Amino acid sequence: MESSDEQLCRAVAGREPGAFELLVERYQERAYRIAWSVLRDREEARDCSQEAFLRLHESAGSFAGQAKFSTWFYRILVNCCLDQQRRRRRWRRLVGWRERHDAEHEEPDPVEQAPAPFTDPGESVDTERRLSRMWALVDELSPQQRAAVTLSCREGLATKDIAVVLNLSEATVRVHLHRALSTLRRRLGDET
């Protein structure tokens, strides 16, 4: 029978051979995808998701089993991503880096900038264009709102799990989500 994530985590804490590799294989795509959704940078997403696995390896013994393993691990991961964003913002302030300048002078990565895939033939072209802009607008939200929207709408986490991951109260997560969706709705118009 296949081991649960929680059993594997305890095996990692006991330094059982192969347990860590198995957990990495189970979570690598989700970890990288979430990190990329928050950071929107391939290299940073790879580094942060790997850093989250390294921290998991170091602190597997502290997993108490009260929350689901996935929630506990996402918390480590999102903390890594938010730390990285803070470092990035500090660095940009330090060197006077401006996003506008960068956008004007650098060719954007075509893969990262590609519009979201959308194939529903029932929608009008206009609506399709608005929908493809949706995640670009998500990028403009505050880091915590963006993380909340990603975890909720993309990863399907419940509000109580997002609260654990972001170390916030459920009420605060509700406020973040409500404000984020209201902002998106306002910017996209009411026809979506």
Place this chain on the structure above:
Amino acid sequence: MSDVHVDELLIDHVRGELEGAELRRVDAHLAACAQCRATRERFAHLMAALARTAPPAPPIHWGAYRAQLRERLERRGARGSVIWAWLVRPVPALVAAALVAVLMLAGLPGGLRAPGAPDPLALDHPGLASHLDMIARLDVVQQLDLLEDWNVIGELDELPEHRGS
């Protein structure tokens, strides 16, 4: 119907996360409030669209990803074990602690000096130490320098001639 709108519970309502009294309260409010019903519908539409249109992360090579992770893990493990092994050895740890203590004592004012012994700085520079009070009257000292210059200029004729000039 309650007059208080339930905006912040609408997302949980769409996702079916409410239960018990909270669910009943929101249901009752929605039944009577057209504004919250419309907002709920818009949120439901938007959340479905977000889930449907989430852009995929750029592809990466998972074999290379795991190899790099393994390398980072080994590097971190090796670094940690070297530091730990060094720290747990008693002799180097004691020597390091003693060295740090000596350096700290030497760095403190009056450190490693017998009680009543003179300040080594004052011994090295007795002249400087005796003139420190002049710094407090720097403006006067600068004017004295100027007066001395005037005096020298006034007595240029009386200065001894340089050899070779």
